[in-house]
Amino acid sequence: MDPAANSVRLAPDVVVPLITQLFAAEGPGGPPADRPVRISALVSFQGDRRTRTERDLTRIAGALVAEALRQATPAQALQEAAPAEARNGRDGEAERAVTDALARSLHALGTVDMDDVRAVRLGPEAFARHLAVAAPDADRELPHAAARLHTAILHAVCDQILRFLVRRSAFVARGLAERAAATDAAFEEVYARGIIAGHDHLTIYGIDLAHSPDTWPLDAAYLSLETETDAGPTAPAEQALAGHDRVLLWGVAGSGKTTLVQWLAVSVARGRLSGQLARLRGRVPFVLPVRRFRQGGFPPPDRFLSAVRHPQADTQPDGWAERVLSAGRGLLLVDGIDEAPEGDREQLRQALRELPARYPGNVWLVTSRPSAVRENWLAAERFAELKLAPLSSEGVTAFIQRWHAAAREDGTDLDRLGSYEETLLDAVRISRELGRLATNPLMCGLICALHRDRRGYLPRGRKALYDAALSMLLERRDRERAMVPPDGIDLPQEPKIRLLQKLAHWMLVNGRSEMDRAVALETFAQHLPSIPHAARQGEPEEIYRHLLHRTGLLREPTPGSVDFVHRTFQDYLSARAVVERHDFDFLIDHAHLDDWEEVIRMSVALARPDECAYLLEGLLAARKGTRPVHARHRKLLAAACLEHATELDPAVRSRVHRYTRDLVRPTSLEAARALGWIGPIALEMLPDPTGVSDEEAHRLAVTATSIADDRAIDYLTRLRDRTSWAVRSQLARAWRRYDTDRYADEIIAHLEEGELDFPVSDAAELSALRRLGGRPCVQIAGAFTPEQLTEGLVAERLTELWLSYDLGDGLDLSWLAAFPRLHTLRLSPRNAGVTGVPEGVQVIVTGS
Structure with a gap:
C-alpha cells in the first residue's frame, strides 16, 4: 500500500452512515443475503432501486475527503496535495479536485465485475486497485501528491465498504469466517x-565447542524451577x-x-x-x-x-x-x-x-x-x-547431574567426568562461598564449566569466577586444544575483551540489551584502529564474525541484531569498560536506575581502593533535586557494594554503615523484603532483635530470611524463641534457603509448635524433621510418593497434614490410614477430587 495511506484515518461513527448511503436500502425485492451478489446490484445510484444522484455521490465523496483531512493535519495534508494553491490560499480548489476524483472512483462500484464474496476475500487494498482499474481517469488530472492523497482515502473508504458488505450478509460473514478459520489453522x-x-534448545555454558554443539535439547536440559x-x-x-x-x-x-x-x-x-x-x-x-x-x-x-x-x-x-x-x-x-x-x-x-x-x-x-x-x-x-526461588540444595544437585550428563554426550573426558561430578557435588555442599554462588542455573552452569575446564579447580568469589569464565570462553579452550583458527583470525584474550567491552558499553549508555548488527560494525570500525593487534587481522565484518562464532559470548537472536548470551556478561563487561575509562561520575549519575545496579556492584569489585572510595562516597552524597526514594536507593546500593570491595579505607566503610544504619529498620513488609537484595552485608547492620516489638521482629525476620546465605542463621537464632505466630511462620518457611541440617538444629528445633505448619519441600528436610521427632502439623510442599511420606513422617505425632503440591494421578489417599492421630487434611483446590481418605479425617480445601 502507498505509504500515504498510513496517514489516513476515518472515524467509523462519521463514515459508516456515509458508506451506507452508497448502497440501496434493504427491503422487499432487494438482492438476497444468502448467496453471492454482484456489487453493481447493491449500489444506490443506478438500476431499478436507484435513490441517489450523481450530485449525491459527489456530496458523499466530499464528506469523506473532509473527514479524512480532519483526522489528519488539514493544512499539512492540503499542502502536500497542492502546495502552491495552499500557499496562495486556494485550499478549497485542492480539496474539490480530490473530491471529484474520489466520486469518479466510487462511481466504479456500479461497473466493477465482482460479487460481494470475492470483494471481501480480496481485502481493501486489492479491492481499491480494482476500482482504480475500473476508473482509470479518476485521478489523471491530479498532481502527484494529490493523487497519493486520493489513493490513501480510497483505500480507507474501501476498508469501510467491505466491512459494510460483511455486516449486510450473513452468507458473506460466514464464508469469510470459514475461510479465515481454515487459513488460520494452516498457518498455526x-x-x-x-x-x-x-x-527448543538451551545454551549450556562451557561444553566443548569444537566437538559438540553449544546448545542442547530443551527436554534434556530443562530443570523444573x-x-x-x-x-x-x-x-x-x-x-x-x-x-x-x-x-x-x-x-x-x-x-x-x-x-x-x-x-x-x-x-x-x-x-x-x-x-x-x-x-x-x-x-x-x-x-x-x-x-x-x-x-x-x-x-x-x-x-x-x-x-x-x-x-x-x-x-x-x-x-x-x-x-x-x-x-x-x-x-x-x-x-x-x-x-x-x-x-x-x-x-x-x-x-x-x-x-x-x-x-x-x-x-x-x-x-x-x-x-x-x-x-x-x-x-x-x-x-x-x-x-x-533460588535453587534448593536438591535443585543444585539435579542441575550438576544434568549438566554432566549432557557433557558426556560430546564423548570427551569420559574417564574424568564422573569424578568431576562427585567432587563438585561435595564442594558445593561443603563450601559456603561456593554455595552462595550456586543459586541459579546461570551460575551453576558457569561453575560446572569452569570446574571441568580447570580440571577440578574453582576460583573463589564472583569477580574471579567471571574473569575465569572469560578466560575459558575467549582463549583457553581453543588454545589448549591447539586448534587452528577456522577463520584465520587468532586474537589474544585481551583484544577480544576490549572489543566486547565496546559493545557492552554502547548498550549501557543507550539503555539497550540488544543492538543492530550495523551499529556493532560501526562501533568496531571506530575502535579497531586503536587496537592494532585486531586491526591487522581483519576488517570490522571479519572481526565481528570471529567474536560471534568463537567466543560463546555473543549471539544473533534475529537477523540483523546482536546481544550477549546473558545480561550478566554484558553487565560485567560494561563495568570493566567504565572502570578503565574512570567514568565513576557517570556511574554515580545513574545509580538510581535499577538496571545499573549490577554494573555498579561489579565496578566496585574491579576498581582500585581509591576508586572504590570515590564511588561509594558519591553514592552517599546528597544530590540536589534527588527524590527521597532515589536517595534511599543509592545509600542502600552503597551498602550492597561493600561485600565486593577487596580493599577499602575503613573510614569509608564506617561512613557507609553510619549513613545506612537507620535505613535497615524497615517500617513495612515491602521495605523489609526490599532490604534483602543488598545481600549478606545487611545482616551486619540490622538492629538487635531481642528488644523490639513482635511487629518489628516480624519485619526483621522477613529481611533476614530474604538473604540466602547461611550467615543469616546466626541472626535468626535471636528470633527463634518468639511466641508470635508471624515470626515463627516466617522462620519455618525459610528452611529451604539454608543448610538443611544446621537450620533444623538451630532454628526448626526451637520453634514453638502451637498452630504452626512445618513445611517440608525435599527428602533432606523430611529426614531432618523425623530426626527432630516429627511435628504435629506438617505442610508438604514438594512432590513425594506415599511410601516416602509414610516412612518419613512420625505417625505417632502427626495430627494435621497439608498436601500443597499437585498430587497428579495419586488421588487415592487410603495410605493416610498409617497415621492414627491424623484428624485434619488440607488440600489445594486442584486436589479436591481425592478418594480413600480415612474415616474421621476432616478434609479442608484451601486457596492455592
Missing part, C-alpha cells in the same frame, strides 16, 4: 513448528502457573525466567502438557521479549510477530493475532520488563492493563528482575505475583 501449524525450532510467595511455601513453577491466568514472575539475573518462557512456548506448541497445565493445550504461544520492542512500546496484536522479528511475521493471515486473542486462545509470554528503558515501563504497564481487559480469556506470563518493578505493579489488573 507452520507457526507452531517455528516456535519449536526457535526455542520453583516459585515462592510471601504467603506460602515453594511450588514447582509449572504447578504455580497452573492456578492463574495472569502472572507477574520475578527472578534475578540467571534464575531461569527466559528458560521457563521457552519451555512453556515449546510445550504448548507441541501439545505436550499434562496435569494442571493441560488447560493450556490448544493455545497459541506468543513469545514477546521486551528487548525486541522498538520505540513505541507494546505492539498491537497484528504486530506481535513483526515486533520480535519472527520468521513467520510476513506470512500470517490478516487479522490472525486479533482473532486468536478475541477467541481467548492466546498464551502471551512477555519476557523481561527490566530490559525496557525505565521511562518506557509505565507505557508497558498501561498496555498490560488494557490488553487483558480488551481480550479476556487469554493467559499472561510477564517476567522481570525484582528491582525493575515494585510490588503490586500489576495487582490492580489481577496479576498474581510469584518469585523464582
Whole structure:
C-alpha cells in the first residue's frame, strides 16, 4: 500500500452512515443475503432501486475527503496535495479536485465485475486497485501528491465498504469466517513448528565447542524451577502457573525466567502438557521479549510477530493475532520488563492493563528482575505475583547431574567426568562461598564449566569466577586444544575483551540489551584502529564474525541484531569498560536506575581502593533535586557494594554503615523484603532483635530470611524463641534457603509448635524433621510418593497434614490410614477430587 495511506484515518461513527448511503436500502425485492451478489446490484445510484444522484455521490465523496483531512493535519495534508494553491490560499480548489476524483472512483462500484464474496476475500487494498482499474481517469488530472492523497482515502473508504458488505450478509460473514478459520489453522501449524525450532534448545555454558554443539535439547536440559510467595511455601513453577491466568514472575539475573518462557512456548506448541497445565493445550504461544520492542512500546496484536522479528511475521493471515486473542486462545509470554528503558515501563504497564481487559480469556506470563518493578505493579489488573526461588540444595544437585550428563554426550573426558561430578557435588555442599554462588542455573552452569575446564579447580568469589569464565570462553579452550583458527583470525584474550567491552558499553549508555548488527560494525570500525593487534587481522565484518562464532559470548537472536548470551556478561563487561575509562561520575549519575545496579556492584569489585572510595562516597552524597526514594536507593546500593570491595579505607566503610544504619529498620513488609537484595552485608547492620516489638521482629525476620546465605542463621537464632505466630511462620518457611541440617538444629528445633505448619519441600528436610521427632502439623510442599511420606513422617505425632503440591494421578489417599492421630487434611483446590481418605479425617480445601 502507498505509504500515504498510513496517514489516513476515518472515524467509523462519521463514515459508516456515509458508506451506507452508497448502497440501496434493504427491503422487499432487494438482492438476497444468502448467496453471492454482484456489487453493481447493491449500489444506490443506478438500476431499478436507484435513490441517489450523481450530485449525491459527489456530496458523499466530499464528506469523506473532509473527514479524512480532519483526522489528519488539514493544512499539512492540503499542502502536500497542492502546495502552491495552499500557499496562495486556494485550499478549497485542492480539496474539490480530490473530491471529484474520489466520486469518479466510487462511481466504479456500479461497473466493477465482482460479487460481494470475492470483494471481501480480496481485502481493501486489492479491492481499491480494482476500482482504480475500473476508473482509470479518476485521478489523471491530479498532481502527484494529490493523487497519493486520493489513493490513501480510497483505500480507507474501501476498508469501510467491505466491512459494510460483511455486516449486510450473513452468507458473506460466514464464508469469510470459514475461510479465515481454515487459513488460520494452516498457518498455526507452520507457526507452531517455528516456535519449536526457535526455542527448543538451551545454551549450556562451557561444553566443548569444537566437538559438540553449544546448545542442547530443551527436554534434556530443562530443570523444573520453583516459585515462592510471601504467603506460602515453594511450588514447582509449572504447578504455580497452573492456578492463574495472569502472572507477574520475578527472578534475578540467571534464575531461569527466559528458560521457563521457552519451555512453556515449546510445550504448548507441541501439545505436550499434562496435569494442571493441560488447560493450556490448544493455545497459541506468543513469545514477546521486551528487548525486541522498538520505540513505541507494546505492539498491537497484528504486530506481535513483526515486533520480535519472527520468521513467520510476513506470512500470517490478516487479522490472525486479533482473532486468536478475541477467541481467548492466546498464551502471551512477555519476557523481561527490566530490559525496557525505565521511562518506557509505565507505557508497558498501561498496555498490560488494557490488553487483558480488551481480550479476556487469554493467559499472561510477564517476567522481570525484582528491582525493575515494585510490588503490586500489576495487582490492580489481577496479576498474581510469584518469585523464582533460588535453587534448593536438591535443585543444585539435579542441575550438576544434568549438566554432566549432557557433557558426556560430546564423548570427551569420559574417564574424568564422573569424578568431576562427585567432587563438585561435595564442594558445593561443603563450601559456603561456593554455595552462595550456586543459586541459579546461570551460575551453576558457569561453575560446572569452569570446574571441568580447570580440571577440578574453582576460583573463589564472583569477580574471579567471571574473569575465569572469560578466560575459558575467549582463549583457553581453543588454545589448549591447539586448534587452528577456522577463520584465520587468532586474537589474544585481551583484544577480544576490549572489543566486547565496546559493545557492552554502547548498550549501557543507550539503555539497550540488544543492538543492530550495523551499529556493532560501526562501533568496531571506530575502535579497531586503536587496537592494532585486531586491526591487522581483519576488517570490522571479519572481526565481528570471529567474536560471534568463537567466543560463546555473543549471539544473533534475529537477523540483523546482536546481544550477549546473558545480561550478566554484558553487565560485567560494561563495568570493566567504565572502570578503565574512570567514568565513576557517570556511574554515580545513574545509580538510581535499577538496571545499573549490577554494573555498579561489579565496578566496585574491579576498581582500585581509591576508586572504590570515590564511588561509594558519591553514592552517599546528597544530590540536589534527588527524590527521597532515589536517595534511599543509592545509600542502600552503597551498602550492597561493600561485600565486593577487596580493599577499602575503613573510614569509608564506617561512613557507609553510619549513613545506612537507620535505613535497615524497615517500617513495612515491602521495605523489609526490599532490604534483602543488598545481600549478606545487611545482616551486619540490622538492629538487635531481642528488644523490639513482635511487629518489628516480624519485619526483621522477613529481611533476614530474604538473604540466602547461611550467615543469616546466626541472626535468626535471636528470633527463634518468639511466641508470635508471624515470626515463627516466617522462620519455618525459610528452611529451604539454608543448610538443611544446621537450620533444623538451630532454628526448626526451637520453634514453638502451637498452630504452626512445618513445611517440608525435599527428602533432606523430611529426614531432618523425623530426626527432630516429627511435628504435629506438617505442610508438604514438594512432590513425594506415599511410601516416602509414610516412612518419613512420625505417625505417632502427626495430627494435621497439608498436601500443597499437585498430587497428579495419586488421588487415592487410603495410605493416610498409617497415621492414627491424623484428624485434619488440607488440600489445594486442584486436589479436591481425592478418594480413600480415612474415616474421621476432616478434609479442608484451601486457596492455592
